[in-house]
Amino acid sequence: MRNLPSEDELATLDGLAEAIGRAGFTEVSAEQKSYAVEVETREFLKSRFISMASRYMKAHLSPAAWTTFQTSAEEALYEQFGERLNFETRVNFVTARTRWN
DSSP: OOOSTTHHHHTSHHHHHHHHHHTTEEEEEEEEEEEEEEEEHHHHHHHHHTSHHHHHHHHHSOHHHHHHHHHHHHHHHHHHHTTEEEEEEEEEEEEEEETTO
């Protein structure tokens, strides 16, 4: 289940670039860059628990089930990764010009 209009299309670099082109922009250039990230597990969890998916889950679970999920997720991450997470994330960048330039 998707929560945003066009979420599937905008999830890919090509789809994002095509949407920008259809919106009337020209000279569309798209690239994906990777970044190494190191963050405290506690901070990572805070960011994930306010994500759209987590807000959806929280709205549809009972308070007890939500607490159980949070505790389970925290325990699993700390057990596997400890106090800090190291991972790579990819970011899509698109630049373009308006037709009026």
